[in-house]
Amino acid sequence: MSTATANDPKPAQPPVETLRIKIDGREVEVPKLMPDASGRLQPTTMLQACAVAGIEVPHYCYHPKLPVAGNCRMCLIEFGTPMIGPDRKPVLNEDGTPKIARSVLPYEPTTPRGAIACATPISPGMELYPGSAATRQMRESVLESLLINHPLDCPICDQAGECKLQEYSVEHGQATSRFVETKVHKPKQVDLGPRIMLDDERCVLCTRCIRFTRDIVGDDALGIVNRGSYNTIAAYPGAKFDNNYTLNTVDLCPVGALTSKDFRFQMRVWFMKETRSLCTGCATGCNILIGSREEKVLRYEPRQNDAVNACWMCDTGRLNYKWIGREDRLIEVRSFRSGARSWSGTLHEVAESLKTAAPGSVAIIASARQSNEELYLLKKLATHLGAVTDSIAREGEGDKLLVNEDRNPNSNGARLTGIAFTEMGIQVPKIADGIRAGRIRTLIVFGEDVTRHGIDAELLGKLQTLIVSDILPNETTRRAHYLLPGCAHAEKRGTFVNAKGRLQRFLKAVEPRGDARPEAEFLQELLADLGIAGGTASPTSFEGLFNQMAREIPAFAGLEWSRIGDLGVNVPI
Amino acid sequence: MTFTVPPELEAELNELVTHYPQKRSASLMFLHAIQEHFGHISPEAVDYIARKLDLKPINVWELVTFYPMFRQHPAGRFQFKVCRTLSCALGGSHKLYHHLCEKFGLDPHQHGLQTTADGRFSVEFVECLASCGTAPVMMCNEEFHQGVSNEKADSIIAQCPSK
Ligand code: SF4
Ligand code: SF4
Ligand code: FES
Ligand code: FES
Numbered sequence: 172m173s174t175a176t177a178n179d180p181k182p183a184q185p186p187v188e189t190l191r192i193k194i195d196g197r198e199v200e201v202p203k204l205m206p207d208a209s210g211r212l213q214p215t216t217m218l219q220a221c222a223v224a225g226i227e228v229p230h231y232c233y234h235p236k237l238p239v240a241g242n243c244r245m246c247l248i249e250f251g252t253p254m255i256g257p258d259r260k261p262v263l264n265e266d267g268t269p270k271i272a273r274s275v276l277p278y279e280p281t282t283p284r285g286a287i288a289c290a291t292p293i294s295p296g297m298e299l300y301p302g303s304a305a306t307r308q309m310r311e312s313v314l315e316s317l318l319i320n321h322p323l324d325c326p327i328c329d330q331a332g333e334c335k336l337q338e339y340s341v342e343h344g345q346a347t348s349r350f351v352e353t354k355v356h357k358p359k360q361v362d363l364g365p366r367i368m369l370d371d372e373r374c375v376l377c378t379r380c381i382r383f384t385r386d387i388v389g390d391d392a393l394g395i396v397n398r399g400s401y402n403t404i405a406a407y408p409g410a411k412f413d414n415n416y417t418l419n420t421v422d423l424c425p426v427g428a429l430t431s432k433d434f435r436f437q438m439r440v441w442f443m444k445e446t447r448s449l450c451t452g453c454a455t456g457c458n459i460l461i462g463s464r465e466e467k468v469l470r471y472e473p474r475q476n477d478a479v480n481a482c483w484m485c486d487t488g489r490l491n492y493k494w495i496g497r498e499d500r501l502i503e504v505r506s507f508r509s510g511a512r513s514w515s516g517t518l519h520e521v522a523e524s525l526k527t528a529a530p531g532s533v534a535i536i537a538s539a540r541q542s543n544e545e546l547y548l549l550k551k552l553a554t555h556l557g558a559v560t561d562s563i564a565r566e567g568e569g570d571k572l573l574v575n576e577d578r579n580p581n582s583n584g585a586r587l588t589g590i591a592f593t594e595m596g597i598q599v600p601k602i603a604d605g606i607r608a609g610r611i612r613t614l615i616v617f618g619e620d621v622t623r624h625g626i627d628a629e630l631l632g633k634l635q636t637l638i639v640s641d642i643l644p645n646e647t648t649r650r651a652h653y654l655l656p657g658c659a660h661a662e663k664r665g666t667f668v669n670a671k672g673r674l675q676r677f678l679k680a681v682e683p684r685g686d687a688r689p690e691a692e693f694l695q696e697l698l699a700d701l702g703i704a705g706g707t708a709s710p711t712s713f714e715g716l717f718n719q720m721a722r723e724i725p726a727f728a729g730l731e732w733s734r735i736g737d738l739g740v741n742v743p744i
Numbered sequence: 745m746t747f748t749v750p751p752e753l754e755a756e757l758n759e760l761v762t763h764y765p766q767k768r769s770a771s772l773m774f775l776h777a778i779q780e781h782f783g784h785i786s787p788e789a790v791d792y793i794a795r796k797l798d799l800k801p802i803n804v805w806e807l808v809t810f811y812p813m814f815r816q817h818p819a820g821r822f823q824f825k826v827c828r829t830l831s832c833a834l835g836g837s838h839k840l841y842h843h844l845c846e847k848f849g850l851d852p853h854q855h856g857l858q859t860t861a862d863g864r865f866s867v868e869f870v871e872c873l874a875s876c877g878t879a880p881v882m883m884c885n886e887e888f889h890q891g892v893s894n895e896k897a898d899s900i901i902a903q904c905p906s907k
Contacts, residue, residue: 391799391800391802391803392800393802394802394803394805394806395806396805396806396810397810398809398811398812405802406802407801407802407805408787408805409787410802
């Protein structure tokens with residue numbers, strides 16, 4: 172296969188068997204079976220059927236990616252089933268339509284009996300009444316009981332603005348509380364683990380956190396201790412809730428009980444801008460939302476992509492954003508030869524120096540943390556100069572859930588653009604030898620500290636010209652003749668290809684500081700100065716650059732920036 | 745304090761596991777057996793049970809904190825359980841409970857099991873002891889006492905050996 176596909180390869184599916192039911196009087200046809208949390212087909216639940224019909228049933232404990240617990244009762248709805256006569260035949264109305272028996276309490280036939288929509292399967296001819304007065308009353312009662320011991324101090328709660336208790340209270344709550352007794356007080360500021368703080372008074376005991384860490388992560392670390400209204404979420408006394416996925420429980424917690432120590436009280440969420448991006452921590456390429464305000468990145472959160480990371484991300488990846496705002500970021504473009512401090516001056520000097528370089532005397536070491544677009548432009552440069560290229564492998568320990576042992580976000584991109592070979596870094600010792608032997612006189616380095624990968628400071632000293640682009644200072648940038656400050660992924664657009672061959676895009680969340688510029692931009696200018704086709708003095712649109720790359724790289728054939736979408740596409744690797 | 749399970753107890757526990765299709769189901773019976781032997785459920789006991797049943801300590805801890813009959817601390821040598829369910833409540837169990845507490849210098853308003861500083865006596869309220877017709881009733885360790893007036897309680901206490 173040589174063309175990229177916009178969808179996951181799917182085996183031919185048999186026609187879906189459906190059921191006809193009525194939701195609030197409207198006939199709808201829904202699949203008889205739908206996937207449960209583990210992806211297995213199970214009888215469709217009332218909640219799933221309502222979702223198919225575009226109706227959201229309020230819920231706390233239900234989460235599409237977790238096993239159903241059915242404990243919060245928030246999803247109660249009134250329903251009815253077709254009546255069956257003593258002859259086992261459907262009872263009909265006068266007009267011939269089936270007679271529906273609304274479900275009622277057996278000993279109190281005037282009181283509607285709800286069913287929890289998250290765990291009750293639908294049956295043919297069933298009628299659901301998510302909009303009925305009785306359903307409304309059930310929700311009000313459930314909310315009232317959930318709020319009995321809730322502190323109701325939303326103004327100082329970190330969840331405010333993204334709290335399901337708050338949202339549902341607005342829709343289904345009562346303005347006044349009938350509860351006159353003393354509220355049960357529970358532990359506040361419980362240090363659950365190195366990254367998690369728990370406020371037990373806000374907890375609605377939905378057990379999402381327990382199920383996530385037990386069933387998804389496989390670390391059965393949390394439980395409910397004590398009894399009745401003293402029920403409390405806890406880790407075992409003395410034990411720490413400390414796996415690499417703990418922060419997902421903060422996203423899952425529908426209220427302000429579980430909070431991230433890193434983010435709590437940093438920012439009211441409604442002031443934040445959210446940008447769709449990717450984690451750069453490893454080759455999995457988890458989809459994220461970057462929360463930022465006033466050009467400052469404040470948090471990463473996972474963004475659902477079932478082809479990649481479902482709804483999760485690891486804690487290491489999530490907290491790996493502080494470097495973007497580091498004080499010592501490289502923010503000045505410099506030619507240490509002429510003292511030039513402008514982009515045009517420095518780039519022109521770089522171009523002039525490359526023009527005089529003998530063929531074969533240039534090497535390029537790029538980074539597999541760079542975007543496809545940047546690597547593609549660097550490869551063009553390499554081809555023009557007859558330069559040998561490679562990038563640096565970055566290995567770590569993987570796990571069963573998400574973390575990949577390849578810690579570069581774009582190793583496959585580096586391979587597909589032709590910068591690196593299957594075995595990444597195989598050329599680096601040869602480049603070192605070339606410098607030692609005096610064959611290689613010019614080294615171009617993007618985003619790597621080569622002194623830590625076999626080309627030490629002494630070797631760098633032998634070079635005639637060292638051109639470096641990076642984000643943070645290191646031993647290589649300190650020895651550069653030309654220093655081109657680049658951008659973090661949060662400051663630009665681009666694409667990566669993850670370990671499984673999914674090409675995904677990231678968007679710009681914040682402005683870079685100082686002189687720092689997206690590498691693809693200044694590389695296009697440099698290529699233009701060198702007269703390389705595809706370079707342009709004033710960079711064309713980023714979309715144009717991507718589409719141009721897609722036309723030239725076989726694995727990307729047929730792709731366009733506008734068609735990648737938020738969830739990416741599979742490319743052959 | 746080191747936690748050592750004697751071979752007889754270990755054998756009893758091993759046998760208990762065989763009663764259930766899943767190991768985990770033996771948790772409650774383990775807790776009963778351990779408390780019976782050691783007098784209370786220590787953190788070491790929780791760890792031990794968890795290890796033995798392939799569970800995490802939190803799974804066992806949930807049970808220990810849920811059921812009031814499991815003690816996390818040792819009780820006194822003589823443990824008084826006063827029934828507080830309806831018949832006994834009407835028959836004067838609160839008066840009896842107060843009397844015991846005062847006699848032992850304990851706080852009658854505190855919730856749960858209390859033990860004297862010398863570790864001799866414990867008092868706690870429990871639910872129905874199934875002798876509702878002879879209220880108020882109480883137990884002193886495994887002995888059952890009916891129609892317990894304050895005077896009767898005093899003589900029961902007086903009969904508790906001091907060694
Ligand atoms: S802490 Fe949050 S997620 Fe966990 S049970 Fe309580 S409300 Fe649910
Ligand atoms: S698994 Fe990898 S890509 Fe996903 S959040 Fe962790 S480091 Fe980032
Ligand atoms: S969502 Fe909690 S019971 Fe259904
Ligand atoms: S109420 Fe006290 S024994 Fe039944």
